[in-house]
Amino acid sequence: MAFQHITVPAEGERITVNSDYSLSVPARPIIPFIEGDGIGVDITPVMRKVVDAAVEKAYGGERGIAWMEVFAGEKANKVYGENTWLPAETMEAVRDFVVSIKGPLTTPVGGGIRSLNVALRQELDLYVCLRPVRYFDGTPSPVKEPEKTDMVIFRENSEDIYAGIEWAAGTPEVKQVVDFLQKQMGVKKIRFPESSGIGIKPVSREGTRRLVRKAIQYAIDNNRPSMTLVHKGNIMKFTEGAFKEWGYELARDEFGAQPLDGGPWHVLKNPKTGAGIVVKDVIADAFLQQILLRPDEYDVIATLNLNGDYISDALAAQVGGIGIAPGANLSDSVAMFEATHGTAPKYAGQDKVNPGSLILSAEMMLRHLGWVEAADLIVKGMEGAIAAKTVTYDFERLMDGATLLSCSQFGDAMIGKM
Numbered sequence: 001m002a003f004q005h006i007t008v009p010a011e012g013e014r015i016t017v018n019s020d021y022s023l024s025v026p027a028r029p030i031i032p033f034i035e036g037d038g039i040g041v042d043i044t045p046v047m048r049k050v051v052d053a054a055v056e057k058a059y060g061g062e063r064g065i066a067w068m069e070v071f072a073g074e075k076a077n078k079v080y081g082e083n084t085w086l087p088a089e090t091m092e093a094v095r096d097f098v099v100s101i102k103g104p105l106t107t108p109v110g111g112g113i114r115s116l117n118v119a120l121r122q123e124l125d126l127y128v129c130l131r132p133v134r135y136f137d138g139t140p141s142p143v144k145e146p147e148k149t150d151m152v153i154f155r156e157n158s159e160d161i162y163a164g165i166e167w168a169a170g171t172p173e174v175k176q177v178v179d180f181l182q183k184q185m186g187v188k189k190i191r192f193p194e195s196s197g198i199g200i201k202p203v204s205r206e207g208t209r210r211l212v213r214k215a216i217q218y219a220i221d222n223n224r225p226s227m228t229l230v231h232k233g234n235i236m237k238f239t240e241g242a243f244k245e246w247g248y249e250l251a252r253d254e255f256g257a258q259p260l261d262g263g264p265w266h267v268l269k270n271p272k273t274g275a276g277i278v279v280k281d282v283i284a285d286a287f288l289q290q291i292l293l294r295p296d297e298y299d300v301i302a303t304l305n306l307n308g309d310y311i312s313d314a315l316a317a318q319v320g321g322i323g324i325a326p327g328a329n330l331s332d333s334v335a336m337f338e339a340t341h342g343t344a345p346k347y348a349g350q351d352k353v354n355p356g357s358l359i360l361s362a363e364m365m366l367r368h369l370g371w372v373e374a375a376d377l378i379v380k381g382m383e384g385a386i387a388a389k390t391v392t393y394d395f396e397r398l399m400d401g402a403t404l405l406s407c408s409q410f411g412d413a414m415i416g417k418m
């Protein structure tokens with residue numbers, strides 16, 4: 001494969017996908033990485049160093065990652081020339097090499113380019129945004145019992161208001177849309193039709209079913225007691241409300257769920273353990289107060305794209321903040337790992353921020369490859385560094401008697417605790 005600016009490491013090999021979607025992982029898999037904008041320059045090298053150390057310690061040179069830099073965002077503009085934000089060969093590489101990891105990418109508010117993060121997810125059809133939220137002992141938290149927060153978010157990653165179907169106020173296009181809605185669809189409720197922007201929220205049965213299927217399967221595989229559909233279906237009946245109905249329908253159709261006490265909640269039997277898994281739903285605003293008051297009642301969460309975005313940061317805050325909030329974007333075959341947080345531009349290039357989110361995203365990636373020993377070492381390193389109170393600014397400012405470390409020093413502290 002001839003790339004213009006991507007150098008394929010000679011010593012590495014490609015990961016391949018088998019017909020049952022399992023992976024064949026060579027001893028030196030080539031992993032594409034996007035450095036990321038803003039703090040990407042700080043956290044990405046630290047992530048690579050910690051991962052390399054964990055792999056070396058676990059497998060003593062028998063395995064190793066062949067990192068391959070691919071470009072997106074501001075760095076792509078530097079490498080490929082102005083106004084190249086997501087080069088075609090970057091898309092090709094992350095698709096063909098199957099498993100990749102990325103730093104955060106900037107999206108301007110209002111005008112300017114649309115989100116490159118969303119574009120990557122949509123174009124690769126990475127329809128699951130998987131964001132586990134767990135507590136590490138000793139992490140400063142604003143809640144009294146942070147250890148009770150242990151949830152895994154399945155955020156729909158390909159539809160909803162995130163599809164980017166919108167028209168700006170005052171344009172001929174929005175006038176056409178408003179005219180269509182008023183004249184052909186009989187819509188009378190646009191309060192200020194002359195000065196409205198309009199956005200469209202597609203939510204499908206197919207998209208809902210494939211997400212909820214993954215969430216229930218995760219609950220089965222990980223012996224979790226419940227799966228909750230979080231929605232705003234009382235207001236947005238045919239999108240969020242339909243998501244709830246289609247979610248229950250999928251649980252019945254494919255997992256044999258039965259209504260519990262006449263419904264709407266259901267229960268299904270975990271085929272691996274025989275235990276019951278409750279399938280329930282909650283309206284999103286109520287959910288946001290209950291996760292603070294009774295977090296232990298929630299476990300696996302399936303929700304639409306925008307709700308999932310808000311819930312990710314809110315839940316991350318309960319267990320210490322988005323400095324240690326990892327994630328993965330998944331299709332049935334391709335996987336791209338990334339932190340929950342963004343580019344935190346005010347800290348860019350200062351070697352200051354917490355690299356924990358990206359490192360824990362890499363921990364998920366190692367587990368995805370089946371390299372559990374190396375993944376376990378990363379968790380051990382994180383637990384050890386936090387327990388020793390050797391932490392970055394975000395934790396240090398909330399911890400008594402902590403030692404303030406830079407981003408790179410925190411990576412070294414983790415390696416020291418493996």
Ligand SMILES: NC(=O)C1=CN([C@@H]2O[C@H](COP(=O)(O)OP(=O)(O)OC[C@H]3O[C@@H](n4cnc5c(N)ncnc54)[C@H](OP(=O)(O)O)[C@@H]3O)[C@@H](O)[C@H]2O)C=CC1
Nearest residue numbers: 104105106107108117322323340341342343344353354394
């Ligand atoms: N997937 C992606 O690539 C994402 C990209 N973005 C993009 O990032 C840009 C900035 O977004 P913004 O809304 O400011 O959100 P950010 O997540 O970038 O930052 C918000 C705040 O979170 C804290 N924070 C973020 N990362 C870390 C870290 N690694 N360690 C410690 N604290 C951290 C900081 O808090 P404090 O000020 O308290 O220190 C920071 O000011 C936007 O262009 C946005 O579109 C946003 C989210 C995801």
Ligand SMILES: O=C(O)CCC(=O)C(=O)O
Nearest residue numbers: 106107115117118309340
């Ligand atoms: O794409 C962006 O800039 C923001 C995305 C985001 O906030 C998220 O995925 O959590």
Ligand SMILES: [Mg+2]
Nearest residue numbers: 309312313340
């Ligand atoms: Mg977000």
